[in-house]
Amino acid sequence: MGNTPRRGDTRQRIQDVALELFAEQGYEKTSLREIAEHLEVTKAALYYHFKTKEDIVLSLFQDLGRPLDELIAWGEQQPRSLETKQELLRRYSAALDIAEPLMRFMQENQATVRELSIGQIFKNRMLAMSAMIRDPEAPMVDQVRSVIALFSMHARMFALQAIEGTPEDKRDAALEVALDLVEQAHASSTHG
Amino acid sequence: MGNTPRRGDTRQRIQDVALELFAEQGYEKTSLREIAEHLEVTKAALYYHFKTKEDIVLSLFQDLGRPLDELIAWGEQQPRSLETKQELLRRYSAALDIAEPLMRFMQENQATVRELSIGQIFKNRMLAMSAMIRDPEAPMVDQVRSVIALFSMHARMFALQAIEGTPEDKRDAALEVALDLVEQAHASSTHG
């Protein structure tokens, strides 16, 4: 145990350490040498499991991003009601619990990620979420309200640090604000 | 004109090109060689004007970030009323018109910026804004509402792309949503 080198899970361990370091100090500033040192293996061992550095990110994206893809697939089958949108936000908030380290990495390394192969995929994912939560026929201000509701879920990763309270409480507060916002957007659009 | 090398404004031209490239492709992926080539000078010429690569970012931050510092200074002298908070948002929205390229760079390179000398300064700036817009005595959900209002101003840089309309219209819509949010936060806190 402890320092005993485990067999067969090296790939997983590479992913764990890579995400941790990528999220902590950025993609570019994290070298393969550094990842290897943390695992007490050599760089060449990394290249056995992943063709390139970019491949590590891609694998992280595919493995940890699945809950979000499933959420989108779910949402696209639902009726476009207020209740659907609110349930979408609830599930998104829950999905972020798992995908948060990945999402934090994506957010803090946008400029880098944009040029990677996953950049477009990630963007499309966000556009799909945006398309489900807003009504393109609604007044612009209500569309903006809905999109802001969506991105309010991300706020817990950076903007709410100054507020006192547990991460869970802040997460729930952000969700509450987001649910309010889509309700307002809905009410306003169905009045006029 | 055109390609005529101008004298005395090289420093300014370095800043312009650097910010453009930093914002477009990221800080790390932009090399000094690339900046120099865009200006048709050599790397060594860059080093005459700036001691290090980081110094270029620092100068950008100081020159283009001034409106935000002035806004904070203004805000800290005002009474803590709803009207002050709303005026803060209006001025912040206007300040972003000028500082947007810089802010986009800061946002898309968070992981990098965090490790630079400006990282802490930038963070403090955002904490100061956050402290002015929210009431630490208010219920958490209202504090979250206020902070989200603030960061909604940033949404125009990335989240609102899918919505149809001019950037100006979207900017104004985001401001309207933000003004609503602080008003709700205020109303809720003064009821109970």
Add this chain to the structure above:
DNA sequence: GTCTATAGTCTGATAGAC
């Protein structure tokens, strides 16, 4: 499946001529 060794390239930065 993991290693050593290294190729090949690019980087930020400096020294010194003009």
Add this chain to the structure above:
DNA sequence: GTCTATCAGACTATAGAC
């Protein structure tokens, strides 16, 4: 104020032994 020339160091990636 801009140049040429060059530095040491870091990087990704590969080849080939075990």
